[in-house]
Amino acid sequence: MSTLAKEIPTTGSPTLAVRGTGRGPRGVAVLLGPPIAFLALVVVLWYIVSALLGKLSFLLPAPHRIFTEAFFDPKVAGDIGNALVQTVLVTLAGLVLAIVIGVVWAIAMSQAKAIERTLYPYAVILQCIPILALVPLIGFWFGQEFFARMIVSVLIALFPMVSNTLFGLQGVDKSQRELFKLQGASRWTILTKLQLPAAMPTIFAGMRISAGLALVGAIVGDFFFRRGTPGIGSLISNYTARLQGPELFAAILSAAFLGVAIFVVFGWLSKAAVGKWYESAS
Amino acid sequence: MQFGNGTVALSGVDLTVRPGEFVTVVGPSGCGKSTLLRIASGLETASAGTAEVSTSRIGYVFQDATLLPWRDVESNVELLAELNGQSKKERAEKAAAAIKLVGLSGFEKHLPKQLSGGMRMRTSLARSLTLDPELFLFDEPFGALDEITRERLNDELLRLFAEQQFGGLFITHSVSEAVYLSTRVVVMSGRPGRIVDVFEVPFEMPRDPDIRYTGEFAELVGKVSHALREGHS
Numbered sequence: 331m332s333t334l335a336k337e338i339p340t341t342g343s344p345t346l347a348v349r350g351t352g353r354g355p356r357g358v359a360v361l362l363g364p365p366i367a368f369l370a371l372v373v374v375l376w377y378i379v380s381a382l383l384g385k386l387s388f389l390l391p392a393p394h395r396i397f398t399e400a401f402f403d404p405k406v407a408g409d410i411g412n413a414l415v416q417t418v419l420v421t422l423a424g425l426v427l428a429i430v431i432g433v434v435w436a437i438a439m440s441q442a443k444a445i446e447r448t449l450y451p452y453a454v455i456l457q458c459i460p461i462l463a464l465v466p467l468i469g470f471w472f473g474q475e476f477f478a479r480m481i482v483s484v485l486i487a488l489f490p491m492v493s494n495t496l497f498g499l500q501g502v503d504k505s506q507r508e509l510f511k512l513q514g515a516s517r518w519t520i521l522t523k524l525q526l527p528a529a530m531p532t533i534f535a536g537m538r539i540s541a542g543l544a545l546v547g548a549i550v551g552d553f554f555f556r557r558g559t560p561g562i563g564s565l566i567s568n569y570t571a572r573l574q575g576p577e578l579f580a581a582i583l584s585a586a587f588l589g590v591a592i593f594v595v596f597g598w599l600s601k602a603a604v605g606k607w608y609e610s611a612s
Numbered sequence: 613m614q615f616g617n618g619t620v621a622l623s624g625v626d627l628t629v630r631p632g633e634f635v636t637v638v639g640p641s642g643c644g645k646s647t648l649l650r651i652a653s654g655l656e657t658a659s660a661g662t663a664e665v666s667t668s669r670i671g672y673v674f675q676d677a678t679l680l681p682w683r684d685v686e687s688n689v690e691l692l693a694e695l696n697g698q699s700k701k702e703r704a705e706k707a708a709a710a711i712k713l714v715g716l717s718g719f720e721k722h723l724p725k726q727l728s729g730g731m732r733m734r735t736s737l738a739r740s741l742t743l744d745p746e747l748f749l750f751d752e753p754f755g756a757l758d759e760i761t762r763e764r765l766n767d768e769l770l771r772l773f774a775e776q777q778f779g780g781l782f783i784t785h786s787v788s789e790a791v792y793l794s795t796r797v798v799v800m801s802g803r804p805g806r807i808v809d810v811f812e813v814p815f816e817m818p819r820d821p822d823i824r825y826t827g828e829f830a831e832l833v834g835k836v837s838h839a840l841r842e843g844h845s
Contacts, residue, residue, distance in 0.1 A: 503678065505674040505675070505676065505678045506678050506680070508655055508672075508674075509672070509674070509678050509691075509692075510695065511655065512653060512654070512655065512670070512672055513692055513695040513696055514695075515695050519695065523694075523695075524680070527680070527682050528680075528682075530682075604682070606682075606723065607681045607682045607723050607724075607725060608681070608682075609725065
């Protein structure tokens with residue numbers, strides 16, 4: 331052994347080296363580098379176009395003006411902050427209602443084929459009709475304030491909750507169901523101890539989609555309904571009407587960040603709830 | 613005719629399992645071996661003929677482990693007792709005993725996804741053991757496992773059988789598994805499913821794993837395989 335070891339030079343690079351693609355400083359740079367470079371490119375182009383527009387630059391104000399004239403202006407920042415709070419409230423109210431209605435609807439359909447055949451077409455129709463066509467009617471019926479905005483939010487966010495929950499409830503493994511049946515388990519027991527837990531990953535996936543849609547619904551409601559506390563959509567439409575470019579862009583950016591935040595929060599919630607046992611909950 | 617506890621009789625195919633008997637059914641895919649088991653368990657009813665089961669304590673082991681992935685080993689094993697409305701204390705005791713019996717002590721808090729295929733199957737076995745079954749039905753439980761794990765689980769199953777003295781009805785594709793495990797091997801043929809031949813297995817329980825390499829064992833495996841081929845053609 332020892333003589334052999336002497337004869338083999340042990341320096342030099344290994345023939346086989348397995349390296350994890352861990353997140354060292356290099357890993358982070360590789361991950362974030364390209365998107366940041368792209369952002370820089372967009373900003374540069376933005377400045378160029380904005381400069382070329384000259385007097386028409388309210389159409390596309392230079393990026394720094396969004397901060398100096400909007401976000402750093404206490405009045406504008408205050409308006410945007412309040413509007414965001416209002417929009418979040420409408421979104422959450424709409425989302426919670428959509429979740430409750432969607433899950434109950436799906437449970438009802440999962441209990442009997444007859445109920446599914448009766449109700450599922452309406453879930454599909456709900457998905458097919460352009461909700462925007464209904465929005466004026468909703469204002470007509472429910473006024474133009476918080477409640478009407480919430481209804482719009484519910485209508486837009488409902489379908490993914492229904493379909494995802496139903497998919498999850500019906501996707502339970504046949505032999506797992508039989509395992510329960512062999513013990514004489516009731517429908518209720520099968521629902522609460524087997525189907526609902528098994529459906530959690532798809533329910534959470536539905537929630538993530540619905541949360542984004544509920545936000546869309548809240549903003550759409552703002553565009554149509556002029557009364558009640560203004561949401562971010564109301565601000566966007568006001569700023570557009572008054573040709574306030576920097577303020578408009580600030581409001582749009584805020585709405586965008588709100589959307590991203592909701593997506594991230596619900597991804598995290600899903601991971602916290604089912605990530606431990608469900609493999610691809612990200 | 614007097615049936616002892618844990619007896620299943622299937623007239624039509626005519627098969628009887630008594631306590632202390634381990635009957636294995638081998639046959640080609642689609643010959644109705646699984647249906648036989650499903651009828652015995654009550655999951656399906658026979659369209660003609662009857663299935664008489666004289667006990668309600670039936671363990672059923674599925675093709676895959678059918679564990680609930682959100683429950684850890686311990687609470688998976690407790691499931692059946694829980695469904696039967698037993699108290700928390702009672703089912704915890706039963707689960708602990710069953711987990712020990714299948715050699716999974718120390719893994720109580722593991723989730724199914726953290727276990728190997730063999731360990732999942734052990735968990736599934738432990739779950740059925742909590743029922744203290746008089747009749748144990750196995751629907752090709754080890755078919756998806758690798759050879760090494762399969763043989764080890766066969767040994768453990770034999771040990772459990774020797775200790776618990778339940779009546780066993782075991783469905784499999786593997787002739788050597790059938791001969792090794794059972795006191796009787798039933799050979800079925802495909803469409804329509806009927807019994808072609810029945811072999812009594814003479815080896816004494818508990819069995820030494822090494823009997824698998826004896827001449828008598830090989831001879832019996834040969835006979836069963838032959839009957840299978842005959843029935844098939």
